[in-house]
Amino acid sequence: MPWRRFRKKVERPIDVSKSIEESLEDAADGEADEDLTELAELDDATIAEAVTGQPDEGRAPSDLGNKLREALDTDAPHRVGLPRSAPRGIAVDRRSGAARSEDPRAASLSYPELGVDLEVEVARGLRLKNPVMTASGTFGQGVEYAELIDVSRLGAIVNKGTTPAARPGNPQYRIAETPSGILNSIGLENPGAAEVARKYGKAWAELGVAVIVNVAGYSVDDYVYVVHEMTGTPGVVAYEINVSCPNVKGGMLFGCDPDLAAEVTRAVKAETDLPVIVKLTPNAPDVVAVARACEQAGADALTAINTVLGMRIDTRRRRPILGTGSGGLSGPAIRPIAVHITYQVAQAVSIPIIGAGGVTNAQDALEFLMAGASSVQVGTATFADPLAPLKVIEGLAAYVKEQGLASIRDVIAAALPARED
Template sequence: MSAPDLSVEIAGVRLQNPVMSASGTFGYGMEYEPYLDLSILGAIVTKAVTLEERLGNPPPRVRETPAGMLNAIGLQNPGVEVFIRDKLPALRGVGVPVIVNISGRSVEEFVRVAQMLCVDGVAALEVNVSCPNVQEEGMYFGVDCDLTGRLTAAVVDACDRPVIVKLSPNVTDITSIARAAAEGGAHALSLINTLVGMSIDTERRRPHLGNVTGGLSGPAIRPIAVRMVHEVARAVDLPIIGMGGIANARDALEFILAGATAVAVGTMNFVEPSAMAAVIDGLADHCRRHGVARITDLVGALQVG
């Protein structure tokens, strides 16, 4: 059979395949250029950008946990102006859609960042309503339906780019937040962000992380992420970017079958810089083996019962 069609569309943005980087795990792309042909990716999702420069949290910022890791970076970034001036030109040059993750302390701050990012080379915005490591920030929005809806609507108004809302798993019912984002006008959803976790140095009786708590990511969280994608896909009629511990094509297919149109690889980029290339190849191979002409035929194709 001919090569399977891996292309997908997320909120009007055409991707050559459904595989992208997860925000915060791929810097601003160029860090990985020596290890991976960036032009093969479906999209590049940047590390979070805020209005002003953020210095980040005191060390230690990362800690390995069983099949995962905790991080508490604290949204360190140079600010949106420097991002546009120093990071975006090289990213644009890669030739794949660039999705910029944005964060802020207030609706107004999100809006200003979104307005400034209405520039060539930005294909879509991902609204980070769920960073667990900065108090009273994204997380504050992402656990509250009203705030999520209001913030989403404000960002949608602020910029003509598609708006993807990144959901926090640290909630009682992720579908209610997903609905609020949909009602606010979100064009797509991405999930999940990290789970709040903690690890303790028993010899020193101190937390391992400088920030005390951090966000848990990696294969350890994958079953939770797949379950949440499954729930949200049934609750909301929006394209979903699924993520959480994807290490290979089989993992990515779990998310796609559960209802994700696209997938993001996060922590595994640290472990294997070419992980996304292997996922893309593996998806094509799976389609061939199963006689699937288009990867979109597998989206939500889970059979239950």
């Protein structure tokens, strides 16, 4: 994967007090340590910074940071967001990205999606200017990226999973690479709801982009508490309920049981007037039953899907690589699963669906839209290319123009069989 670091060769002194067999064993252990150190660096220095939204100031520049800087240096202004200083006489509207001037140079400041109707209904009671969001846990708290890309071009950002109290996250290693994706077991590392509201609320309001708060918990009360703490936080337009968490009572994932998922949905709906989106787990025995139960309990939209359970084994240590054993698989590897679930759920419910799982470009996004989603989230792709969500917006705008469509809404559910009702 592109964020992999080069490995530094380590010279090991020979210990003459040991037998050849012992030395060989030590060497093998050392190599394993070396590999794991590399994974640890990958985790701490790159993806984890993006995941937690807590940049480590003292650390050498991360690959992600370098990528963002490179993008700034090399890409045209319209691709990376607003120029840091617009030419004199040209005012830039941070919300729309439009350059308000008769000056001919203004044309170079306009974005390809301007003037193209990409507006969609993301949830009941929530329309966004375009159907592209970032996925929870893959874009920090949004503010970290805002200095480098124009986040106001996004339909919305979804923040990192927020729990009632601060959580340090899971033991190392928390990221492992896989073909076409990554496995993660970050463990909902976050500073806790009150701190998230205090620390990021003001900044969110200034970003000029809608913020959806991703809510996590281990009891129904936890979810309600987080929403209560976040109430009134500037910039927040909706809640996305991560039901891929185990219920302390019984240990079952909320999202695996239709009744439990419905109970959380009802409780959160009673706490807020904002739209409530329930994020489905593909690990449920019957995802469609969970989707139906959430709709009946009042959910305003569903996100399909969260990560797929998976595992990798370190064959030298003969142990799972991730500290927690299993983790969540994301990236292009899960896209067909996510599109299929979207397609099934779209035929079972009437509320909007947000597609997520391996979206890397506009073509992928179109698959979800045609399968019945009205919007998409871009997650893992952002680690390899922080501009990926903006490129998806540009690609969708180009598609609408090329196809001569009135709006992107014309393709939503295009691949579904005709409904009987």
